[in-house]
Amino acid sequence: MYESQSSNLCLDSDEEALDPPHISLGRPALTSAQFANKYHQLDPPPPCDHTLSVCKAQCAQTDPLAYLSSLVPVLTWLPGYKWRRDGMSDLIAGFTVAIMHIPQGMAYGMLAGVDPVIGIYTAFFPVLLYVLLGNMPHVSMGTFAVVSILVSKPVMSFSNQDGGNQTYDGEEKSSFTPLEVATAVTFCVGIIQTFLGLIGLGSLTVVITDVLVSSFTVGASFHVLTSQVKHVLGLRVPTVSGAGRIVLTYFSIGEHLTEVNLVTLSISLVCLVLLVLADQAVAPKMKTICRFPLPTQLVLVVIFTTMSGYLQLSKEYHVRTIQDIGDIPTGLPHPTLPRTELLPQVFADSVPVAIVSFVIGQGLGRLFGAKYGYSVPPNQEMIAQGASNILGSFFSCLPISSSLSRSLVQEASGCKSQLTSLVSAMLLLSVLLYLGPLFQPLPVCVLAAIILSSLIGMLKKVADVNKFWSRSTMDGLVWVVTFLSTVFLDVDLGLVIGVVFNLGMVLIRANIPTVVVMERDEESKLWLDRAMYKVSRGEEAVVVMVRGPVNFLTLGLVKMIIEYEIKKNKETKPSQKSGATIIKIATGDSQEDISTSEDEMIPDNENSSQDVILDLSCVTHIDTRGCSLLPWLEDKVKAGGGRLGLVVEGQVED
Numbered sequence: 001m002y003e004s005q006s007s008n009l010c011l012d013s014d015e016e017a018l019d020p021p022h023i024s025l026g027r028p029a030l031t032s033a034q035f036a037n038k039y040h041q042l043d044p045p046p047p048c049d050h051t052l053s054v055c056k057a058q059c060a061q062t063d064p065l066a067y068l069s070s071l072v073p074v075l076t077w078l079p080g081y082k083w084r085r086d087g088m089s090d091l092i093a094g095f096t097v098a099i100m101h102i103p104q105g106m107a108y109g110m111l112a113g114v115d116p117v118i119g120i121y122t123a124f125f126p127v128l129l130y131v132l133l134g135n136m137p138h139v140s141m142g143t144f145a146v147v148s149i150l151v152s153k154p155v156m157s158f159s160n161q162d163g164g165n166q167t168y169d170g171e172e173k174s175s176f177t178p179l180e181v182a183t184a185v186t187f188c189v190g191i192i193q194t195f196l197g198l199i200g201l202g203s204l205t206v207v208i209t210d211v212l213v214s215s216f217t218v219g220a221s222f223h224v225l226t227s228q229v230k231h232v233l234g235l236r237v238p239t240v241s242g243a244g245r246i247v248l249t250y251f252s253i254g255e256h257l258t259e260v261n262l263v264t265l266s267i268s269l270v271c272l273v274l275l276v277l278a279d280q281a282v283a284p285k286m287k288t289i290c291r292f293p294l295p296t297q298l299v300l301v302v303i304f305t306t307m308s309g310y311l312q313l314s315k316e317y318h319v320r321t322i323q324d325i326g327d328i329p330t331g332l333p334h335p336t337l338p339r340t341e342l343l344p345q346v347f348a349d350s351v352p353v354a355i356v357s358f359v360i361g362q363g364l365g366r367l368f369g370a371k372y373g374y375s376v377p378p379n380q381e382m383i384a385q386g387a388s389n390i391l392g393s394f395f396s397c398l399p400i401s402s403s404l405s406r407s408l409v410q411e412a413s414g415c416k417s418q419l420t421s422l423v424s425a426m427l428l429l430s431v432l433l434y435l436g437p438l439f440q441p442l443p444v445c446v447l448a449a450i451i452l453s454s455l456i457g458m459l460k461k462v463a464d465v466n467k468f469w470s471r472s473t474m475d476g477l478v479w480v481v482t483f484l485s486t487v488f489l490d491v492d493l494g495l496v497i498g499v500v501f502n503l504g505m506v507l508i509r510a511n512i513p514t515v516v517v518m519e520r521d522e523e524s525k526l527w528l529d530r531a532m533y534k535v536s537r538g539e540e541a542v543v544v545m546v547r548g549p550v551n552f553l554t555l556g557l558v559k560m561i562i563e564y565e566i567k568k569n570k571e572t573k574p575s576q577k578s579g580a581t582i583i584k585i586a587t588g589d590s591q592e593d594i595s596t597s598e599d600e601m602i603p604d605n606e607n608s609s610q611d612v613i614l615d616l617s618c619v620t621h622i623d624t625r626g627c628s629l630l631p632w633l634e635d636k637v638k639a640g641g642g643r644l645g646l647v648v649e650g651q652v653e654d
Helices: 032-038 047-061 064-070 083-111 117-122 125-133 145-158 178-198 202-207 210-233 245-255 262-287 296-311 340-372 378-393 404-412 419-439 444-454 456-471 473-488 491-511 555-570 629-639
Strands: 022-024 166-168 171-173 514-520 527-529 542-550 582-586 591-595 612-622 644-647
Touching: 083 117, 083 145, 083 210, 083 296, 083 404, 083 419, 083 444, 117 125, 117 419, 125 378, 125 419, 145 178, 145 210, 145 340, 145 491, 178 202, 178 340, 178 378, 202 340, 202 378, 202 491, 210 245, 210 262, 210 340, 210 444, 210 456, 210 473, 210 491, 245 473, 262 296, 262 444, 262 456, 296 419, 296 444, 340 378, 340 404, 340 491, 444 456, 456 473, 473 491, 491 542, 514 555, 542 555, 555 629, 612 629, 629 644
Parallel strands: 022 582, 542 612, 612 644
Antiparallel strands: 166 171, 514 527, 514 542, 582 591
């Protein structure tokens, strides 16, 4: 056996003609025992000792006062806030985003299965606390379509849309209102996020990779689109929940196509055309003139609210309005505790909501942080969102999340700090106190059109599969599996399947070894991978390099690949002779001839056609079963008339 401290073993090209061949190591050739004695090898520490030492050092460096102050970031940035320089920018940005919050909040509240005003509450109460605890000034927190569709599942499953109690088989059973279920989900989301942040597990969300976020959000957008089709057509069809609900929903819509309300459809088409034109054609040109976006959504809400009230669309043409869903009260809701008996029932459905809402916000925070030079600590951000959701659950709110469209507008409007969110919340307060009832004649189809128009950019991201597939076949498979699972099964099932499949792909890539066969090119005298380069073959040995783990699971695969490569090599090279070889080793001190046995030789030029050098320097782990690869390969090589050499990294036992 041949041992080397370095796997970069090569023959000197200038002395190829010498007999015996010349090999340069740069140090005296030593056995494992000699190497350990000369360089004073230490006993390896137990595996847990190093981890414990790192944890102790980290805890020793932690200042309790600094940690407590980091939980309330407003204490660090507010004292140094430049009021004259940044105050007006935050005021303008807050006003601009508040205008977007009104129609989007009502639309996404309806999407979650609760009264539209709940979406405006969500943009007010939790944001007040997030201003104090949050670390992402350029990210607009409030309602988001994907989170609303996730919340709608437990709302449909556990609530009675008519309120009160339901009777099954003559027995009365307690039921819950949609708002009670939604607030219970919000409370559970807040508990989950706060707990993960306090124990330092915010970084575990790295399992939600960019591939998963892209495929999941695109798949969830199809659920959002499907949920709004009935509102656009003016149909009253039963809501479907569970696996395959997209397909079942379209079957149900197809059965009621003859009942389409043409007035509702006309209003929906007009709104969609205007919103798309404003977003795709007018808005890009306006950016060159004014940095503030067109309030197209709010303008349409005002126009059709006025038109609906004047023309009595609800009574005369049976156009469904917000008043048909529920009243928009003036003032603020009274704080109430979530229904405790609901919490165990909705907890499982709250887990994906907690993870998705945080991951989306964290991704936007990193994007803006890289641009403006600040970092977003994941654990602190998890605590901030969790505490905000807990507060929001007492005031009839949905789980908060970031919105890409509002965040981009907030940044473009000149946002400088968290005061932008505070200004936005204060403007929404005036809507809640005085203007709420004015929106009751608003047709529901207008809100549906706003939701559909906001999905255009997300639906375009279906093309992301090409980007991920070109980057890696594994990433492409993860994208497709997650997307199809989300669309054709359900939103939460798609996320679970995507995470499990992604982790499975990572484990496969980490635990399946690769075998690389290298041969020396006669022209360049370099050792090249013959599968990647055109090699002018000589009469020398081949190097079989194994990369990755060799254990009881992978041994069979490694043997099969090596046997195939050896057999392939025999077809193109003549048979070899076996015998002893003298190797001259150049050290730093002197040169000496070392005679080795047939089991410990490096092949020479004359008898190298069947010789094999097994390079294990890139093996990450080898168990007892994997060690049987060496005698097996030695028998194979000897049976073909060749000899086996071995390259390892570090020291091996004699």
